[in-house]
Amino acid sequence: ILNVEQSPQSLHVQEGDSTNFTCSFPSSNFYALHWYRWETAKSPEALFVMTLNGDEKKKGRISATLNTKEGYSYLYIKGSQPEDSATYLCAFNNFNKFYFGSGTKLNVKP
Amino acid sequence: EAGVVQSPRYKIIEKKQPVAFWCNPISGHNTLYWYLQNLGQGPELLIRYENEEAVDDSQLPKDRFSAERLKGVDSTLKIQPAELGDSAVYLCASSPGGSGRAKSYNEQFFGPGTRLTVL
Numbered sequence: 001i002l003n004v005e006q007s008p009q010s011l012h013v014q015e016g017d018s019t020n021f022t023c024s025f026p027s028s029n030f031y032a033l034h035w036y037r038w039e040t041a042k043s044p045e046a047l048f049v050m051t052l053n054g055d056e057k058k059k060g061r062i063s064a065t066l067n068t069k070e071g072y073s074y075l076y077i078k079g080s081q082p083e084d085s086a087t088y089l090c091a092f093n094n095f096n097k098f099y100f101g102s103g104t105k106l107n108v109k110p
Numbered sequence: 111e112a113g114v115v116q117s118p119r120y121k122i123i124e125k126k127q128p129v130a131f132w133c134n135p136i137s138g139h140n141t142l143y144w145y146l147q148n149l150g151q152g153p154e155l156l157i158r159y160e161n162e163e164a165v166d167d168s169q170l171p172k173d174r175f176s177a178e179r180l181k182g183v184d185s186t187l188k189i190q191p192a193e194l195g196d197s198a199v200y201l202c203a204s205s206p207g208g209s210g211r212a213k214s215y216n217e218q219f220f221g222p223g224t225r226l227t228v229l
Contacts, residue, residue, distance in 0.1 A: 004152070006152075009150075034217070034218070036220075041222070042222060043113065043114070043219075043220040043221055043222045043223070044153075044201070044220040045220075046217050046218070046219070049217060089152055089153075091152075096141065096158070096205075096216065097155065097158065097166060098143075098153075098155065098218065100152030100153045100154070101152050102150060102151050102152045103152055
């Protein structure tokens with residue numbers, strides 16, 4: 001079983017604040033790293049698939065970076081909004097078998 | 111395009127009762143996953159299907175859990191008998207599948223999950 005860790009476990013920020021969280025994964029035999037956004041009572045929604053060292057992906061105010069040599073990925077949210085409140089999950093993809101972190105629960109206060 | 115459909119959304123049963131969950135993946139998706147998600151933890155794989163074949167069921171507790179995907183389309187996950195510790199969210203996901211390295215990057219599409227409470 002591969003170990004995927006996310007930090008922090010939870011985060012409370014004010015509307016307008018920028019924030020970031022970390023996903024750590026095994027640095028050997030890297031295939032792909034996925035980020036998901038999971039709102040309460042909804043389906044997890046795919047945000048990014050990161051495949052190459054140094055990858056940077058962006059979707060609106062959310063962006064992610066990848067360092068496969070040291071085994072980490074950062075997710076950034078610029079100018080957080082209340083609708084960004086959700087749990088953000090990362091998953092290490094190993095031959096189509098996904099190992100998930102426990103998530104970072106973000107709460108954005110208006 | 112319809113997403114992954116799961117039913118029921120919520121289920122409350124007493125311990126020792128059987129329970130079944132149903133999943134209909136996105137049309138054309140060959141790979142289907144069942145995950146277990148406990149509160150405060152990430153999803154953990156129970157079983158993965160490639161078409162109708164279970165290619166990874168190493169973490170499925172086979173003494174009480176069973177799954178099937180008879181025609182390589184929809185799938186059923188069953189627990190019999192349920193225990194208190196089975197209370198969790200059961201997620202189904204599907205991906206297109208494929209061959210070669212591109213297969214590793216296949217995105218998963220999740221259903222809304224079934225929240226099971228065992229009393």
